[in-house]
Amino acid sequence: MTDFEEPLSDEEKVRIAANFVTHAPPGEFNEVFNDVRLLLNNDNLLREGAAHAFAQYNMDQFTPVKLDGSEESVLITEHGDLGQGRFFDPRKRVSFRFDHLRKEASDPQPYEGETALRSWRDACDEALSAYVKEHYPTGVCTVYGKTVDGQQTIIACIEGHQFQPKNFWNGRCRSEWKFTISQSSAQVVGVLKIQVHYYEDGNVQLVSHKEVEESIVVTNETQTAKEFVKIIENAENDYQTAISENYQTMSDTTFKALRRQLPVTRTKIDWNKILSYKIAASCFIIFSFMLVQWAITSFNTPSGFRHTGLCPPSS
């Protein structure tokens, strides 16, 4: 146990607090934030020093938000970041202010975006929205048409989440797909992410990601959008299928390699048989004259014993 003699500077403390917040599982930002707030015990420091972390978290998570009066959501992402706490919705062509703690949008203003890419953006958005409706029960997508590093690029973001804290679980999947339209042949680059947290009487997280690259032929807006979405659909189907298969493999092989359900002999150990192998004849006779009553308590969680005060002799 190292000694933490020197107190940490405020700067270092708030950096640690920010780090905890950015790693909150989906749907648990508020819980982590509140805990961190208690630990740090300095609201001003937290607000000023960790504001960037709150924004980073929402952008990483593709947090969906509804603008007033709209039935559809838009995603908060780095591609829509205008600075000064403002983001834009490329479908509705508005910019808005976003409160990262309350997760609310306000002050909408018209925002045109890059008009040269509009037709491509709109075609991809239409095709992708139909795809998301077909495969994601609670999915949202946002498509940008932007010039990035001098290349005219289409960026598609998809997000779907289920938060059920009352049942002790939360889950979110995100994917981001890009390709450039400057040339007739391009590479579609995709990143798919899944994170699930189940914590009923335990704590298990699935954190998974996959990178994908496929080539695409760029012709006209409608045709290219169709091809783009086809690539996305195939890759995301393959990914989801692979995850299910991994679970099976993990259950059949690796998990078993860590701890078998039954010994190799396929029968539970007969402890009395093992006992008899170890005991010499003379000891056996002595035991047969014994009357010993004992109570054995074993605890079902590793930390259970700590609550009963059972302690080793102090060193």
Next chain:
Amino acid sequence: VRVIVRVCACDCVRVIVCVPSLCEDLLSSVDQPLKIARDKVVGKDYLLCDYNRDGDSYRCSTEYRDLYFEGGVSSVYLWDLDHGFAGVILIKKAGDGSKKIKGCWDSIHVVEVQVRAGAPLPVQTGINNVNCFYLPNLGNMDMENKIRSTLNEIYFGKTKDIVNGLRSVQMLADKSKQEALKNDLMQVLSQRSKQQS
């Protein structure tokens, strides 16, 4: 899960440096992954935990460990109580890393053995015999099996279900048509069985 285990150890340290007064409480309620150390004298690995500060340690029955874990590292630490003894049995097994999957199983079993007053104690001809005497009861630790089954069926099964609830490989429209067809079929079948009976 491996990533999360690694992060957890660092997180404990991070919380402690922020709020040193929580040190005791935190370390006593959060289990860290077991660390392996090497006994150079005997040339064997052993496991570190809160309990081996005093130095008395005995090797666990390797029969149990090998039959269930086919290898791994185990350590047992026992200490006297007023009316019996207590102990902790540690087992650590790392996966072999084949098939590109890595994993690690840590077991911490804590037991307390009370010997009631007035009963004669087993003759202690050597420490091995005392261990052997109590072994049948210590060994029937069904809890590990239960936890393992729970992990496999509930925890992993549940997270898989959640993933498949976030996205559907099958088109949702097709899925709901299938559901409707299944419901219709069930209704027809139950009506038929009512008519027949």
